[in-house]
Amino acid sequence: MFDTLTNRLQSAFQRLRGKGRLTEDDVKEALREIRRALLEADVNHAVAKELTDRIRERAVGQEILQSLSAAQQVIKIVNDELTALMGGGQAKLANASKPPTVILLVGLQGAGKTTAATKLARYLALSEHRRPLLVAADIYRPAAIQQLQVLGAQIDVPVFAPGSDVPPPEIARRALDEARRGGYDYVLIDTAGRLHIDEELMDELRQVRAIAEPDETLLVIDAMTGQDAVNVAKQFHEQIGVTGAILTKLDGDTRGGAALTVRHVTGCPVKFVGIGEKPDALEPFHPDRMASRILGMGDVLTLIEKAQATINEDDARALEAKLRRNEFTLEDFLTQLQQMRKLGPLDQLLGMIPGMGKLNKNLQGNSVDEGQFRKIEAIILSMSVKERKNPELVMKSSGRRVRIAKGSGTEVRDVNQLLRRFDEMRKLMKQFSGMGKNSARALSNLAGQVKGRSTFGHPGSGKGKRRR
C-alpha cells in the first residue's frame, strides 16, 4: 500500500515534527526523493528538474498543518503539480463541424497504433454511436494491413485498404473520398511506425497530413518509453503537429512517466490509455490517477484527502485532551471506530498519523474486520449512555454484562473481551498521547495488540485495495 516514495518522504521529514514552517533546508532531502521517484518512473530528467523546482517554490514557507504530516503535505503539492501538468481534467476527442472527422495515428514502431486505431473505432461505434472507417496506411510492415483487416472484422468496422502498392498519401486521399461517399463520420488512419529521425518517412507523413487534413493527430506512445520520449514527442510534434496522445500498454507494471514528458513537450493532452490487447481495452485518461501512479503511491492521495476531510482538527485535539485526563469513554471509542470505518482499513489509517509511516511495515494487511466492527458497535450501542461514559460500571457488574450481551446478540465473553481491550487500549493511548520519543513504540505496541487479538481485527484480513 504505502510505496517507497511515501516511506522515503516520511523518513526525510522525520526530524521536522513540531516545526512551524517548511524551510528550504527541510525540503531538500524530500525533493531529492521526489526527483528520484520521478526518474525511476521514466519522467524525463529535464522535466523532473523543472517540476522539483516548482515544488520547492510551493513547499518552502508552507505552514505544517496539524492533521497532515509534512511529508503528506509535500506529497499533496507534488500530486497537485503533476496533475496540473498533465492537464487537469479529461480531454475529449475532436469532432469536426463538417464530417468526417479525420484522426491520424502516428508513432514509433511497435507503439501500438494498429491496436489503438481499432480500439478507437470500437469506442466510436459502440459508445458514441458513430460510423467510423478504418484506413490501412501501413504499407511497410509485413502483414500490417491484414492485421487491421482482421481486427476491423472483429469489431465490425469496415477497413479501407487499397493495398501495399499504393503510397500512403494516395491511400489517405482515396479514404476520404470513400468516407464521404459512404457517409462515414470518422476516418481513422493507421500509419506505419517510423522513427522520428527518419527523414524520408517523416516527409511521407507530412504529405499524408497535408492531404488528410486531420482534425486530430494522435501520437501513440508506449507507456514503457524511457527518456527518449522527449525526442519522440518533440520531433513528431514539430514535424507533424500533434493534437493529443494515446498511452498504450498501461496494463503493464510500468510507472508511465512518459505521459508527463509527452504532455510537457507537446502541450497536448493524453486522451486515451490502452489497458489490454483486446479491442475494448481502452479508457479515457485520468490525470490524477496517472499522477499517483507515476509517484508510485497507489491510493495514498485519496486517503490523505479523506483524512483531511474526516478528521477534524478540533476533534483530534479534544480527543487528545480527553486521553490525557483519562476521560476516554466507550462512546469516544465508538466514534473513533466509526471514523476509522469511514476511512478504510486500519493499516492505511495509521499511515496517515504524522510520523507513523514507519509503523506501516508491521501493519501491512491488518484492518478492522467489518464483522468485528459490527459486533463492537452492537455491544456499545446496547449500553446505556451512562454505562458508555463510565465503563467501570459495566466492568464491575456481571448483571449488566449479561444484559448487554443479550441486547447486542453477542456472548458475555465478547462483552468481556471488548471491555478488556478497551481498557488496554485506553492505557496505551494515554501513553501515546503523552507523545515524546516513545510515541512510536506505544503505537507499535498498539499495533501489536491490534494484530494479535481478534477483537479489533486479525492478520491478513485486509483486502489489498490496489487500483491496479
Add this chain to the structure above:
Amino acid sequence: MRVMGFFDRLKEGLAKTRTVFTERVGGVLSRRKIDDSVYEELEDALLSADVGVGTTQYLLDRLAREARRQKLATADQLIPVLQSLVNEILDQGETELHLASQGLTVILVVGVNGAGKTTTIGKLAHRFRQEGKRVILAAGDTFRAAAIEQLCVWGERSGAHVVKQNTGSDPAAVIFDAIQAARARKADVLICDTAGRLQNKTHLMAELEKMYRVIVREIPEAPHETLLVLDATTGQNAIVQAKLFKEIAHVTGIVLTKLDGTAKGGVVIAIFQELGLPVKWVTVGEHLGDLEPFSASAFSAALFDGADVSRS
C-alpha cells in the same frame, strides 16, 4: 567482432540529432575544470540514456574515485574514463550465441508487445541461412491478428520454413509440432516466435512457461538460448521485464532493438549488473541485414554520443 558495422550504423542514425559533443570534446571549451557542474552534466547524460538513477550514481561515484586517483583535471578527460567503466561492466557478458554441439539448436524468443521479436527472428534466420544452416521458424504467436502471416513473410525473405497452426491454437502445440518438423527435416536451427506479453500478466507468463517446458521435455538441453527482445526505447521497466522473463523462461541473453533511433538503451547496464543478463545482439533497422552482434565498446561509446559537457 564486427564492431565497425554496429558503430557506423549507430553513428549514422545518431548523426541526425546529435549535438555537438563529439566535435567539441577535444576543443578549448571542454578543457574546463572538473567541478560539481561537470558531474551534474554527466549525470544528465547518463540519465537521458536510460541508465537509471541507481546505476548513474554508482558510475559517477566510481568515476569520481578514478578522477582523484588519476589526478584528472579537466572535463574532457572524464568521458573516456566513464566509457571504459561502462565497457568494463558490459564486456564481462557472454555475447556469443550458445549453439548445440551437434544436432538441433532451439532458440526461444520472448518479450513484451511490439518489442521487435518477429522482425528479429527474420534477421536471425537470415544470418543462419547465410552461414548455410537449415532454419525452421515456429509461429508461436497464435494470438495477435496476422502475426502468423507476418512471420511467414520473414520466413520467405530469409529462406526459412515456417511451422504454423491457426490463430487461436495452443502455442505450446505449435512449438511441439515445430520440434518434430525440425527433427524430420534435419534442421540446424529452430527459432520460436512467441506472442508479445507484459510480464505482469500471470496467465500469459504461465502460457510461456508451458512452451518452455514443452521444449525441455522434447530436448533436455534446449532451449539453447532464450532471447529477451528489448526495445531500446524502454525505460526502467526493462529491469522488471528482464527479471520476470528470466524467472519464467530462463532468459540467456538480450536482443536490444531499434538502436537506429535516438534511444540509447542504457538500462541494459543495470540489467547486466542486477541479473547477469548480457546483450547478445542489437538491431538497427527494419531490413534483413540490420542485426549486429553486441559490442560493449561500441555501445559505451554511443552512450555518450550527444552528451554535452562542454558548456559552462
